[in-house]
Amino acid sequence: MKRTDFAFYLNKFFVEYMPNVKGLSPRTIDSYRYSFIKYLDFLQKARSLSAGRVAISDLTSDNVRDFLGWLQDEHHNGASTRNQRQAALNSFVKYLMCEYPDYLNEYQRILAIPVKKTAQPEMAFLKTQGMKLLMEQPDISTPSGLRDYVMLAVMYTTGIRVTELIGIRVKDLSLQEPRSLLVRGKGGRYRYVPILKHTTPVIHRYLSENNYDRPENLSEWLFKNHMGQQFTRQGINYLVAKYTAMAREASHELIPDHFSPHKMRHSTAMSLLEAGVDLIYIRDLLGHVSVKTTEVYARTDAKLKREAIEAASTKIVPKEVATWEGDANLKDWLKNFGKERRY
Secondary structure (H helix, E strand, O other): OOOOHHHHHHHHHHHHHHHHHOOOOHHHHHHHHHHHHHHHHHHHHHHOOOHHHOOHHHOOHHHHHHHHHHHHHOOOOOHHHHHHHHHHHHHHHHHHHHHOHHHHHHHHHHHOOOOOOOOOOOOOOOOHHHHHHHHOOOOOOOHHHHHHHHHHHHHHHHOOOHHHHHOOEHHHEEOOOOOEEEEEOHHHOEEEEEOOHHHHHHHHHHHHHOOOOOHHHOOOEOOEOOOOOEOOHHHHHHHHHHHHHHHHHHOHHHOOOOOOHHHHHHHHHHHHHHOOOOHHHHHHHHOOOOHHHHHHHHHHOHHHHHHHHHHHHOOOOOOOOOOOOOOHHHHHHHHHOOHHHOO
16 A cells, blocks of 8 residues: 555554444444545546545545445445445544644545435334244254244344354353343443343253253353354344245234334334333344434334334423323424424
8 A cells, every 4th residue: 555645544544443443343444444435436436536646635525426426326326335434434534623623624625524314114013913924934843943943033133233142152142040142242341231020930951952961061052053153143034024925924013014023123222212211222222322322213203203202201390181182282382393404
């Protein structure tokens, strides 16, 4: 790599800043890496500027705007992909503001470029009856069926991510009181999530049948594929798709189309919210950094949203009936107020 100032600081950004200072996962870093590959590709094709000649002075608001348009027009990237590429560039620009502030005004112009608005898709999740039907699909009389049942049960009752699921080792599971699971989350963060009492017997059976209750096997992966190796994301996706397809044949209305492991996580959050569990606890269970991320579940259903707000305010606000409750026009105005200003 030629040591231009751009190459020098980009190298430090990837090698030192992102993994050591920000603690970003290899997957996130790889996504950023690909974004910069595309940016350099754009400069080569649209500006006739080879990667070895790119300087920080070439990181301009005009170039970034044209790059984002190029992604959309030439590569037909959707708004979500375009925004991901923009987020990667913005992260580097914020890093440069401290490390190399010579072009501070230009950095600010880059950060001022608005992100592309995206339509929020309807959140798909399984309700209680749908989850019950899904859990009936694995044949627990077979070793693989028992494994799959325990896997689905752990996913639903803990709300963990797929990457967290496949990273569980036997020693991370504690079935002694208080029953818990050590989860290795994003950014190297660890958290403990509870194991529900009613799932303990089947987990005990799974551990016993696989000899995982022996001390010498404590470091084994809790879930292994048919080759005896650690599961991949694709393997988990396949199994969830397999069992949801079986459940959909039994009752299509209970199982949404294109169900995925991440939607299993949505199902966990929505069931907890419906049961009246506080958003702070749901945030901690799911491993969200901010409760703002968790609030999306409260916005999914108007009824649940209202109940969550009322539950949160009961200790500090006396119960009363809103004066506008019977005024349809005022309610319509409040519902529509500010919609044009959202971004």
